[in-house]
Amino acid sequence: MQGIYLDNNATTRVDPAVVEAMLPYFTEQFGNPSSLHSFGNKVGLAVKKARMQVQELLGAEHESEIIFTSCGTESDSTAILSALKANPERREIITTVLEHPAILSLYSQLEKEGYAAHYLKVDGKGRVDMDEYKRRLSDKVAVVSVMWANNETGSFFPVLEMAELANAAGVMFHTDAVQAVGKVPIDLKSSKIDMLSLSGHKLHAPKGIGVLYLKRGVRFRPLLRGGHQERGRRAGTENTASIVALGKACEMALAAMQHENTEVRRLRDKLEAGILARVPHAFATGDVTNRLPNTSNIAFEYIEGEAILLLLNKFGIAASSGSACTSGSLEPSHVMRAMGIPYTAAHGTTRFSLSRYTTEDEIDRVIQVVPEIVAQLRKLSPYWGENGPSAEPEKDFAPVYA
Template structure:
């Protein structure tokens, strides 16, 4: 490997929707809970009580971020488990009431694959389409509702393209119809307001490691009065809603991360939005044949997703990585399957354009200089790959017309 690859001029992490570093403040409050206050939070002695205080204080902080009651927070191993718990519990408990679930085509796999499993169990699932911005319409939710609908699950901030769904309105509709509403707010919590009462949601998934907390911990908000059937059974932890000895240090860190996120939400949201728009506009101006994916304004403050025509995403990522920039892509090559992002395809983005999508998600450490650096290194990378590419603007009609031999 060249020395240039080993030590780029600058390192810019732009993959905060994948995961974030643990904040120093978060790490420091976690530390005592590994070796000193190591007790089992269910134990009656002083070690146990110490751990219990850590867990319950953290629960208050998580509730603070969501504007919820602490008793409405159920800790899980992360966002995926919380999504599974929300969907499976509701489906199973309300089976006598109905068997229909409404969700969207652009959900995270934690929701989509769980819905597919429920379909095999005899549930019926409607996957709502989205518009070209990845937005679900409230009307489409209304039209999909049947007498046997028991749950609506629509994500808040879309993880790939950043589009913010009209959850408040969907919540009002769900209330009016007496149907439970779950939202996966893994990407939006800590970035934009996620007060459960304002959003009219009954169940909400959040995750610690997307907001500078540790991995392996998340939570499901469960509105008071809603029953939960544990999907992991065992002891009576989490008021019988999720068994297993509490991950005390993780919970404590998660609580601190929520508290800090809530405190800095507005200022950091504004700062990120400015950087986001600078990066989007810079790419669209400096690189011809690029398009923004996702909604231009109803968008998470840290999400940039562009398709760069005539190049493939992984090639761009490898080149960016060599220059010290960490990003991700919706191309098939990075998903481990032959299909590019299900989100971009649902938005009507053509396959070959979806293959050239690049997602850059900003975070606390990113500065304006980082954005300038990306805008400096990205255009030559694209030019070089385009010179190499079998496609160009002049072959567009050929691409659309197909006719290539497919030797798959």
């Protein structure tokens, strides 16, 4: 079955050209890039080329600012823990309530270890209060970490401006940009961003490869010590095949940047408008005028997300949900809760995330299928009457919660 894959914020298919680029590094190009002989030397050159391809996509000033890691989470942890080690006298850390668990779980662990963590609150569209942010910045703060784009809604945080403010206050600034890299133009050399995380599998490279961008001159303490790989900043033999793959994927993402922001955006807008025109009591969440071109997160009121996904899956359509039941933890989406989306809508949030492979036919099919699915589930919902929500949904159905 071919299937319609609209879950590209979860992971992407590896581009065939990327697979082709990496395959030789499993076979004849098996050398260790650290070796002096010709087996290793060629691989070393390939890693260097990949590093420059990543540098190009990020608009970094120096290729040595690119550190290959195993994933976005490793990059995040490395960045935050480095900032703390480099600034042992600073015991406060700042982030937002909308971050990915890669940051939130780390911050909550750091709180147990005695750090004071400040979580910037957001409004109904997921925007931070910049005045609160400015108030929090001080010489007690070791690091600020703010995501470039939110994985659920696609909404941007003003990271460039926030980095300027942190820099002016003498505070290190990290951004988790795993959703943004490859989808929006980035020029790090003209920014005050000290550290940035990216993840290969979000931009058509394989899983298991990430990057930490570290601006030249930013004080750094490695997470993994050992060999001299990555200039001693991330020890461990390089994942050469995946590094080469990521380089190729970055080159292709740069070439497709225009397409991403015109054609992919057009299809996303068509999908969202098409669904909202056909499904009553549904709305797009997040800051819809300021978000990634590929993401649409729609809240379908009075029904639950996992049920929507199971039915979509039956039609071969893959999406994801902020509903409690779709995560292993049963926690409802912290993103939707933080934005104050009502319970009966937050549970029905469904994320459609496109890629440059998404076609018009696929979008048309989804627009056709979704209204049927929503109607089918609403028939089962105690909040729903004959042809619409019951007169006073929250009052007509007020269960005893256990």
